[in-house]
Amino acid sequence: MLFRLAADAVLLLHLAFILFALCGAALTLRWPRMWRIHLPATLWAAGIELMGAICPLTYLENELRVHAGQQGYAEGFIEHYLLPLIYPAGLTPPMQYILAGVVLGVNLVLYAWLWLRRHRQR
Secondary structure, three states: OHHHHHHHHHHHHHHHHHHHHHHHHHHHHOOHHHHHHHHHHHHHHHHHHHHOOOOHHHHHHHHHHHHOOOOOOOOOHHHHHHHHHHOOOOOOHHHHHHHHHHHHHHHHHHHHHHHHHHHHHO
16 A cells, blocks of 8 residues: 555656646746756756656656556556547657657746846846
């Protein structure tokens, strides 16, 4: 039971990290120094997608699930949990490039907007 709860906690942490990487630039409105944490997280998330790699949190979750008597999964977090919700077919390299582009594009727009906003205030 404890391993299952830990695996579920890692799952939620993984989802929170993805949301942070995608939209965390908005947090810099409230906490201007947040970019120091957010920017590396965004680059990590985009890099994992561009390399076609599997995030270490996926391995941790799988290991915890195996210890809980559950079955792990071979693909990454996005392919296992999110793609079935978004895409009917499996993840392909072009889809990974699109996902990385979305992460980078959303954040580029948010940071550009924040930069312009701060420079107008001065």
